[in-house]
Amino acid sequence: MSRKRLFVTPYRCIDCKNCEVACSFVHTRDPRKPSLTRVRSYTLRNDVKSVVLCLQCDDAACQRVCPTGALERDPETGAINRNDKCILCKACTIACPFGNIHFDPTNVEIVKCDVCEGDPACAKYCPTGALVWAEKPIPDEKVEENVEVRTLPWAMTMPVR
Amino acid sequence: MSDNGKTTVRMTIDGRSIDAPVGATILEVARANGIDIPSLCYHPGVEAFGACRLCVVEITKPNWEGWKKLVTSCLYPVEEELIVSTRSEEVIENRRVVLDLQLARVPDSDVIRQMAAKYGIHDTSYEKRKDADTCIMCTICVRVCEAIGANAIATLSRGPEKYVDVPNIDACIGCGACALSCPTDAIPMTEENGVRHIWDKDFELVRCEVSGEPIGTPEQIKHFAEKSGLPESYFTKSDRQRKKETAADLARVMLG
Ligand code: SF4
Ligand code: FES
Numbered sequence: 001m002s003r004k005r006l007f008v009t010p011y012r013c014i015d016c017k018n019c020e021v022a023c024s025f026v027h028t029r030d031p032r033k034p035s036l037t038r039v040r041s042y043t044l045r046n047d048v049k050s051v052v053l054c055l056q057c058d059d060a061a062c063q064r065v066c067p068t069g070a071l072e073r074d075p076e077t078g079a080i081n082r083n084d085k086c087i088l089c090k091a092c093t094i095a096c097p098f099g100n101i102h103f104d105p106t107n108v109e110i111v112k113c114d115v116c117e118g119d120p121a122c123a124k125y126c127p128t129g130a131l132v133w134a135e136k137p138i139p140d141e142k143v144e145e146n147v148e149v150r151t152l153p154w155a156m157t158m159p160v161r
Numbered sequence: 162m163s164d165n166g167k168t169t170v171r172m173t174i175d176g177r178s179i180d181a182p183v184g185a186t187i188l189e190v191a192r193a194n195g196i197d198i199p200s201l202c203y204h205p206g207v208e209a210f211g212a213c214r215l216c217v218v219e220i221t222k223p224n225w226e227g228w229k230k231l232v233t234s235c236l237y238p239v240e241e242e243l244i245v246s247t248r249s250e251e252v253i254e255n256r257r258v259v260l261d262l263q264l265a266r267v268p269d270s271d272v273i274r275q276m277a278a279k280y281g282i283h284d285t286s287y288e289k290r291k292d293a294d295t296c297i298m299c300t301i302c303v304r305v306c307e308a309i310g311a312n313a314i315a316t317l318s319r320g321p322e323k324y325v326d327v328p329n330i331d332a333c334i335g336c337g338a339c340a341l342s343c344p345t346d347a348i349p350m351t352e353e354n355g356v357r358h359i360w361d362k363d364f365e366l367v368r369c370e371v372s373g374e375p376i377g378t379p380e381q382i383k384h385f386a387e388k389s390g391l392p393e394s395y396f397t398k399s400d401r402q403r404k405k406e407t408a409a410d411l412a413r414v415m416l417g
Contacts, residue, residue: 010411042408050412052404065389067308068206085206087305088341091385094377094396099403108341 005078006053006120007137012130013051015041019122019131026121027111036104038113039122039131051130053122054100054113056080062092062101062112070110077118082110172243187234187245188216198247199256199276201263201344202299203235207308211236213263213299217255219246231255253280261285263297270295270345296347298323302339309338310388313360327360335364335378369399371406 020037028036039053056079063071063080070086073079082101092101092110101112113120115133123133132138169180174191181190186209191198201213211233220237221229221244231251246252260277265287267273273295277283298316302325306314313332316325327333335357340350350359355375357364366375367382376382382396398406 008411010408040404040408042405044405044409044412048409048412050408052408052411061389061391061395064391065385067310067388070206083205087204087206087308087338089305089309089336089338089385090377091336091381091389093400094382095385095389095391096400097395097403098407099398099400099405100407102400 003078004118004133004135006115006123007132007134008051008053009130009132009137009140010050010052012128013041013049014128014130015043015049015051016127017041018125018127019051019053022121022125023113026116028107036106036111038100038102038111052098052100053131054080055098056113056115061095061097065091065095067091074114074117077115079113079115079117081114082112086110170239170241170243172239172241172245174245175247181239183239185239187218187220187232187237187239187243190239191218191234191245191247196247198234200235201297202301204301204304204342207301207304209235210300210304213259213297215256215259217252217259219249219252220244256280257282262287266290267293267295267297267345267347269293270297270347272345273297294347295345296325297345298325299344300325301342301344302348305338305342309334309336309384311336311384314339330360330362333360333362334380334384335359335362336381336384367396369402370397372399372402374399374401 019039019041023039024037039051041049041051043049060080067089068085068087070083071080071092072083074081088110090103093103101110104111120133123131129138167183169182172179172181174194174196179190179194188198188200188203198216198218200216202210203216214233216234217231218234219229220232222242257280260273260280261282263273264277264282264285268285268289300316303314303316306312311332311334313327313329314325315328316323317328318324337350337357337359340348340359350357355366355368357366357378364378367377367379368374369376376399382393386393386396
């Protein structure tokens with residue numbers, strides 16, 4: 001059975017923040033808490049836009065550093081989810097080399113991308129195809145040409161699980 | 162697996178027949194099946210301790226000839242044919258006594274006051290503790306600190322005089338997990354101008370090498386790097402800074 005994955009194509013991002021609003025709303029039911037988004041889009045230097053969210057690493061630093069086994073892979077979605085074993089030591093938030101796991105001081109909990117349990121809202125509301133939840137990526141010349149895109153500098157492979 | 166090779170046991174909770182995994186406790190199985198058992202000292206991330214007795218339930222078996230007993234559900238492993246009641250009169254009475262006593266111990270704790278109120282207790286029938294803080298002696302902080310591997314917190318003294326403290330402050334890595342995990346907010350922790358104050362000690366926080374945001378204590382970072390085997394270079398930047406850099410890296414790789 002082929003499985004859906006989150007395909008991230010940062011150069012298509014226009015930094016419209018739809019993904020951020022969708023993410024924080026789905027996870028907090030509070031449209032006034034955009035700071036609690038797990039996905040972030042940016043306008044970087046030279047007006048370059050980009051988007052990033054948890055890569056659900058195969059050998060994840062957050063999982064390695066967690067003393068209680070509170071970060072568990074969901075075999076269905078492929079996402080690493082934080083369970084109720086978390087003791088709030090915040091080690092994971094410092095250890096993640098990609099900055100994709102956070103402490104939410106309002107609700108006093110560790111938050112990270114859970115691909116919305118298999119139906120990621122960010123992808124649903126992304127108007128440009130920078131975030132796509134599908135079995136295959138959208139064919140893309142630029143991506144096809146750029147073999148590099150599959151092997152990122154940290155020996156991490158795209159697409160995101 | 163149990164002796165006969167089975168991985169589950171068939172049991173009953175509040176009249177519901179449930180297939181429970183061997184080795185699980187009554188509390189875990191009840192909660193996994195949406196049956197609420199209140200608890201104070203139970204935390205899924207650390208070893209159960211059975212200190213508060215709020216999770217007590219009534220058990221029996223078909224061949225016990227009507228004989229019943231009360232057990233702490235956070236410690237008691239499930240068994241074949243076990244019949245559990247989480248709301249018999251005795252169970253409710255036990256909860257009332259536990260909460261009444263806790264209310265005398267920590268009259269100012271909102272958490273305990275709210276729990277007690279649910280059982281109709283608005284004022285304790287025992288003598289209130291003088292100069293009471295909000296510690297309920299659940300020892301979650303002690304076990305959290307143990308799980309982290311710092312082992313800085315201990316219970317001192319005995320009986321009603323018992324309290325938790327950090328006998329050896331040098332062992333404390335200032336991570337703050339105890340304060341954040343405490344169900345009654347009994348461990349004060351503050352963070353101001355890059356200094357974290359906890360257990361009467363000040364920790365100067367390491368700052369993100371790019372953004373300057375405080376990220377953690379030097380002791381905490383060293384400890385987690387050692388325990389995980391990850392290089393200390395993994396612990397030098399804030400999550401916000403890292404995220405932005407990841408976005409930039411992704412864009413760069415994509416655009417070649
Ligand atoms: S904060 Fe929670 S999830 Fe993160 S490492 Fe500590 S126990 Fe694990
Ligand atoms: S939760 Fe079981 S004794 Fe405290």
